[in-house]
Amino acid sequence: MAKKITGPQILTANRLSDGMVVFLSADGTWRASIDAADVARTEDSASALEARAATFVQTNEIVDPYLIAVEETDTGAVPVAFRERRRIAGPSVQAAFNGQSNGSLAFAG
Amino acid sequence: MYRYDEFDTTFVRQRVDQFRDQVDRRVSGELTEEQFRPLRLMNGLYLQLHAYMLRVAVPYGTLNSRQMRKLAFIADEYDKGYGHFTTRQNIQYNWPKLPDVPNILDHLADVEMHAIQTSGNCIRNVTADQWAGAAGDEVEDPRPYAELMRQWSSLHPEFSFLPRKFKIAVTGAASDRAAIAYHDIGLRLTRSANGEIGFEVLAGGGMGRTPMLGVTVRDWLPKDELLAYLEAIMRVYNLHGRRDNKYKARIKILVHELGAEEFTRQVEEEYKRIDAPRVMPPAQELVRIKDYFAPPVYEDLPDQSPELARCMSDDADFAQWVDRNVVAHKQPGYAIVNISLKPVGGVPGDASSGQMRAVADLAEQKSHDEIRVTHEQNLVLPHVRKSDLYGVWQTLKTHGLADANIGLATDIISCPGLDYCALATARSIPISQDISRRLGDISRQRDIGDLKIKISGCINACGHHHAGHIGILGLEKRGEEYYQITLGGSGDETASIGEIIGPGFSSETVTDAVETIVDTYVGLRQDGETFLDAYRRLGPNPFKEAVYATH
Ligand code: HEM
Ligand code: SF4
Numbered sequence: 001m002a003k004k005i006t007g008p009q010i011l012t013a014n015r016l017s018d019g020m021v022v023f024l025s026a027d028g029t030w031r032a033s034i035d036a037a038d039v040a041r042t043e044d045s046a047s048a049l050e051a052r053a054a055t056f057v058q059t060n061e062i063v064d065p066y067l068i069a070v071e072e073t074d075t076g077a078v079p080v081a082f083r084e085r086r087r088i089a090g091p092s093v094q095a096a097f098n099g100q101s102n103g104s105l106a107f108a109g
Numbered sequence: 110m111y112r113y114d115e116f117d118t119t120f121v122r123q124r125v126d127q128f129r130d131q132v133d134r135r136v137s138g139e140l141t142e143e144q145f146r147p148l149r150l151m152n153g154l155y156l157q158l159h160a161y162m163l164r165v166a167v168p169y170g171t172l173n174s175r176q177m178r179k180l181a182f183i184a185d186e187y188d189k190g191y192g193h194f195t196t197r198q199n200i201q202y203n204w205p206k207l208p209d210v211p212n213i214l215d216h217l218a219d220v221e222m223h224a225i226q227t228s229g230n231c232i233r234n235v236t237a238d239q240w241a242g243a244a245g246d247e248v249e250d251p252r253p254y255a256e257l258m259r260q261w262s263s264l265h266p267e268f269s270f271l272p273r274k275f276k277i278a279v280t281g282a283a284s285d286r287a288a289i290a291y292h293d294i295g296l297r298l299t300r301s302a303n304g305e306i307g308f309e310v311l312a313g314g315g316m317g318r319t320p321m322l323g324v325t326v327r328d329w330l331p332k333d334e335l336l337a338y339l340e341a342i343m344r345v346y347n348l349h350g351r352r353d354n355k356y357k358a359r360i361k362i363l364v365h366e367l368g369a370e371e372f373t374r375q376v377e378e379e380y381k382r383i384d385a386p387r388v389m390p391p392a393q394e395l396v397r398i399k400d401y402f403a404p405p406v407y408e409d410l411p412d413q414s415p416e417l418a419r420c421m422s423d424d425a426d427f428a429q430w431v432d433r434n435v436v437a438h439k440q441p442g443y444a445i446v447n448i449s450l451k452p453v454g455g456v457p458g459d460a461s462s463g464q465m466r467a468v469a470d471l472a473e474q475k476s477h478d479e480i481r482v483t484h485e486q487n488l489v490l491p492h493v494r495k496s497d498l499y500g501v502w503q504t505l506k507t508h509g510l511a512d513a514n515i516g517l518a519t520d521i522i523s524c525p526g527l528d529y530c531a532l533a534t535a536r537s538i539p540i541s542q543d544i545s546r547r548l549g550d551i552s553r554q555r556d557i558g559d560l561k562i563k564i565s566g567c568i569n570a571c572g573h574h575h576a577g578h579i580g581i582l583g584l585e586k587r588g589e590e591y592y593q594i595t596l597g598g599s600g601d602e603t604a605s606i607g608e609i610i611g612p613g614f615s616s617e618t619v620t621d622a623v624e625t626i627v628d629t630y631v632g633l634r635q636d637g638e639t640f641l642d643a644y645r646r647l648g649p650n651p652f653k654e655a656v657y658a659t660h
Contacts, residue, residue: 016135016136016142016207017206017207017208018161018204018206018207019157019159019160019161020160057142058138059138060135060136060137060138063142080588082585082588082589082590083527083533083534083585086158086527086536087158087159090159091529091538092538092539
């Protein structure tokens with residue numbers, strides 16, 4: 001069944017091992033950075049993203065996957081919802097404690 | 110303090126072993142997330158926005174130095190070098206990794222601690238005054254009764270499947286520091302006209318989306334009838350409490366719908382049917398429990414310390430700290446030291462591992478090895494000799510722990526909000542930091558006087574905003590955070606629920622609004638009148654006018 005969407009979508013989840021926020025990228029890996037996130041622009045491709053994410057739930061790499069609506073800007077995809085923007089940015093306090101914004105923490109999928 | 114008996118020790122170790130096995134099975138894929146989630150929640154492990162969070166219980170908010178050092182060790186070894194003390198008198202770690210959690214729990218068990226979330230619709234951990242056993246205004250130490258209720262409720266099958274979770278708080282003093290009116294059941298040890306000690310019993314309080322104050326169902330109950338009377342309350346609740354609607358299932362709704370009088374009548378009716386002596390614990394059991402909470406062996410000291418007086422007159426900063434952070438102890442020559450975890454612009458309740466160790470050392474050397482965690486997200490050294498206060502203060506100062514702001518405008522309670530919490534609708538910590546910086550000047554704070562600002566990041570009200578003199582609730586509207594302000598709330602013996610003053614504010618303007626409210630108070634107060642007193646005299650209008658005229 002095709003997914004009803006209102007605009008471009010990306011797929012996010014939390015990594016099972018440490019809960020880190022991750023995004024499904026086009027090369028099939030989960031990355032901490034949103035920059036490489038695979039953007040679905042049609043309902044079929046959104047459903048396909050969900051189906052791909054489900055396989056990673058099966059293999060216990062991620063939990064709680066879901067689509068989030070993004071706006072495509074010159075600098076990349078930006079979530080529409082305030083909550084998701086905050087979730088990606090990590091705590092706005094204690095930058096030193098904040099491991100989230102480090103985009104290099106990809107892991108193989 | 111309460112020590113584990115053999116049963117407790119075995120139980121906690123078994124739970125750690127079980128959880129280790131469950132984590133293994135989760136990681137290997139044998140358990141799905143749906144199967145694992147309730148298991149991890151039972152062990153205090155949440156998945157928040159960016160990471161797991163482990164909530165470690167601190168029963169009655171009481172810790173010894175060994176336990177505090179262990180908490181510091183865990184912060185360094187398994188987290189990012191800090192922990193967050195919460196309004197539930199717990200500590201939360203914000204960054205544990207799933208495979209490490211069983212090891213953390215093993216370390217905790219080494220010092221008789223655990224993260225077993227007494228979750229579910231049962232009677233939760235009973236909370237007590239953070240100065241219990243030390244406070245000068247105390248009628249009797251409430252903790253033995255808290256422990257008695259814990260044992261009674263955990264063994265009671267009838268109360269394991271309540272309509273909803275159930276929270277009890279108990280205080281032994283006239284000044285209510287346990288917010289008893291905001292609990293399902295609140296208890297206050299008090300003296301009757303002829304001097305006998307008993308309980309005042311309140312029921313039906315709570316925060317959350319429908320805040321309500323508990324009503325007094327009994328002015329005075331003989332101490333040894335406590336459990337029988339509680340049983341009567343629980344039975345009436347169990348019989349009527351609404352199980353059909355999660356938001357209406359709390360006892361506060363029942364008390365509200367029946368009316369206080371009818372609820373009380375039914376409780377008293379039920380109480381007559383209870384065979385009180387059967388419910389009573391044997392006298393020697395209470396004695397056994399009381400032994401655990403026996404006061405430390407104090408030195409015989411004169412109440413006045415000339416040394417303290419001299420240091421206070423020589424050092425104005427120290428004198429200010431004593432004025433705000435030190436309170437009267439029962440024992441002559443001793444004092445209760447409150448350690449602020451609210452540096453100006455800091456994160457309320459956060460402590461680094463170094464700070465935890467410093468407090469542990471001080472407790473060991475100067476406070477009969479005792480530390481308390483307060484629901485206001487601060488720490489306490491409950492039994493310090495007055496002559497040691499200057500030294501204690503100097504040590505605290507070197508660790509950034511000597512802010513002299515207890516009970517002042519920057520002693521803000523804030524829940525984690527959208528910086529950590531998956532349920533949040535808005536951030537709360539940055540708002541508290543902004544307000545703290547704005548009002549941070551210590552002479553200004555001292556001029557403003559007693560002021561409780563409390564902030565929650567969603568309607569669950571973990572930051573107690575309903576009980577704030579100034580309460581702030583973070584919400585979201587059309588993709589933006591906005592903040593609703595309530596005024597006139599209080600969690601003390603004159604408990605009241607804050608009232609919304611009007612439309613909310615953006616994250617950019619909420620601090621201005623708070624400052625305007627504070628300035629309005631300063632302009633209108635009478636001699637010696639606190640913010641809360643002034644609000645109660647003036648009502649919301651002058652504050653509304655000031656705030657909405659300028660915004
Ligand atoms: C970050 C993870 C947290 C989650 C997921 C969470 C969730 C919740 C929820 C769902 C409720 C409402 C329950 C109900 O009304 O039945 C609640 C209530 C409460 N929470 Fe939290 N909370 C969290 C953190 C905290 C923290 C850090 C504190 C202490 C600062 C706290 C203190 C409280 C208190 C005191 C209540 C009771 C309010 C009442 O009387 O109804 N919580 N929490
Ligand atoms: S009040 Fe809401 S945002 Fe704050 S900790 Fe509780 S659930 Fe989270």
